[in-house]
Amino acid sequence: MKQESLARGVPHAAPGAIVARTLAARLHVDPAEGRTVRFGRNRPDVDLCVGETDLRVSRRHGLLTHRGGHWWVANTGQSPIRLPRARWLFRDEDSVPLPSGYTPLFVPGSGDREHLLELYVADDRDTPVPPRADSVTQPPTRWRLTPDERLVLVVLGQRYLLHEADPQPVSRQQAALMLAELQPESSWSAKRVEHVVADVRTRLSAHGVPGLLREEIGEPVGNTLNNNLLRELVLTTTLVPPDLALLDTLSWD
Missing domain, CATH: 2.60.200.20 (Tumour Suppressor Smad4)
Known part of the structure; x- marks a missing residue:
């Protein structure tokens, strides 16, 4: 949602x-x-x-x-x-x-x-600006995500949406556990989480977003690729703090 x-x-x-x-x-x-x-x-x-x-x-x-x-x-x-x-x-x-x-x-x-x-x-x-009928149309910056992609990325990037200082992505293993709690009928695993995230990185890279492919970063990669992805999604308001409502059914205690 x-x-x-x-x-x-x-x-x-x-x-x-x-x-x-x-x-x-x-x-x-x-x-x-x-x-x-x-x-x-x-x-x-x-x-x-x-x-x-x-x-x-x-x-x-x-x-x-x-x-x-x-x-x-x-x-x-x-x-x-x-x-x-x-x-x-x-x-x-x-x-x-x-x-x-x-x-x-x-x-x-x-x-x-x-x-x-x-x-x-x-x-x-x-404030409203005067019409600019002859101006070049600016393309939208928000990226289109499927419901599964949005859920995975909100779980992975919740610390970014909470505006924590120097946030880092949730680990794939922890994300899989949280997704399994949110959607017990689905077969979430760390491998499936990485597959979903990798698909989004590849798609955005093909549209010109830098820093999303391993060959651009070099070793060791660590969290760099997912960090770059999540910062892009937050910067473009593709993901916003109200998306955290998707996690409301988690056991927080």
């Missing part, structure tokens, strides 16, 4: 507006001094619900505030909020300004689960 994501942009938002999205809801708020957006587990008491059934998520876990021309995020919950590149925001710490564009926040839940809150702060680049 393909998931929509704010990582692909917000084309019709006014400069300074913030768009927030969880797996279940989406909110668009225009900028105004002092305007706030509350998020947390208690749906009746927040503007955006996240982790509704997870008691590790606080009823009011965080706050977005517009002041001084910027949006700021603060933690009002019991557990820290993880920002990209392994930065943690704790309760009672100073709020953090959000940059323009896309920022995923991860709220820790039960076991190893993390609940995704996507944020997008619009700037002048997100």
Whole structure:
């Protein structure tokens, strides 16, 4: 199942507006001094619900505030909020300004689960541009994946989608175990995982993506080929953080 994501942009938002999205809801708020957006587990008491059934998520876990021309995020919950590149925001710490564009926040839940809150702060680049009827059409950058390919690559690249610092692919053996849990009726093995991934690498290489073939890298190869593949898929928003919902039925504890 393909998931929509704010990582692909917000084309019709006014400069300074913030768009927030969880797996279940989406909110668009225009900028105004002092305007706030509350998020947390208690749906009746927040503007955006996240982790509704997870008691590790606080009823009011965080706050977005517009002041001084910027949006700021603060933690009002019991557990820290993880920002990209392994930065943690704790309760009672100073709020953090959000940059323009896309920022995923991860709220820790039960076991190893993390609940995704996507944020997008619009700037002048997100306003509509005049028609350019005579301009050369830009080809799409997102790559087409089959459902099996997407599932395998989300399992393999989950650390990239979690925006961890210096992420590495999950091993083929671990990926096969996770896929067997997600699809017990299918015969997943490390060899089948590698076959699926190799097919995608070969296809993208034929379309001009560099660094996906062994002869381009040289020995030792290690994780380089899959690392290059996953970075390409994340950079082109072929894979986006909401795709992690494909893993929701895993046993995280």
